[in-house]
Amino acid sequence: MFRIIPIFEPVAPLSLPCFETVPAGFPSPAQDHAEKRLDVYELLVRRPASTFFCRADGPSMQGAGINSGDLLVVDRAIEPQAGDVVVATLDGGLTVKRLVHQHGCWLLAPENPEFPPLVINPEEGVMIWGVVTYSITGHCPR
Known part of the structure; x- marks a missing residue:
């Protein structure tokens, strides 16, 4: 992914x-x-030792302006806060979602109504890898 x-x-x-x-x-x-x-x-890149790049894959974050193929700059040294766009581990892979705190629960929320939010269950090993600091569009508008 x-x-x-x-x-x-x-x-x-x-x-x-x-x-x-x-x-x-x-x-x-x-x-x-x-x-x-x-x-x-x-x-x-503010902190080279804690920064990595990855490419978004899929349409779940289109509402946040992140499209499939965009290059994401992710900083692992930033403490994730509610409202941040984060890269997290989920089911053995990585996903990019918005971190939301709602009714005492933490969610990984997509920015596309076609996708459901994912409840973060600490027992399932979901980990926040880092906070997305920039999204670089991989194509020129036509």
């Missing part, structure tokens, strides 16, 4: 041009608006 992509401290930063704004209306010479350079790794 998920493929874990380990990360390593990069040897050299990946510094790319960062434009202040790019108009969605009338074109303008974008080169004139270059503000600074942006290190993508530094932007996405």
Whole structure:
């Protein structure tokens, strides 16, 4: 269901041009608006030792803007809170859901009404692996 992509401290930063704004209306010479350079790794990864990447697979989190194929940045050092999108172990695999506390119970809730929420039963070995800090869309809108 998920493929874990380990990360390593990069040897050299990946510094790319960062434009202040790019108009969605009338074109303008974008080169004139270059503000600074942006290190993508530094932007996405706060704690390298506790961060991993995985790809979402399936439609259960579409309401949260997470689509199948999106790259998720997950930080294991963040203490999960109600409302966080998390990656959790479930039935021997990994799943991405929203962590919800309702009526004294913890749930792994999808963001798609076609899927039921999953009650977290501590005796079944459900574990939160980490909190999703970014979702990177894997495709360009057409």
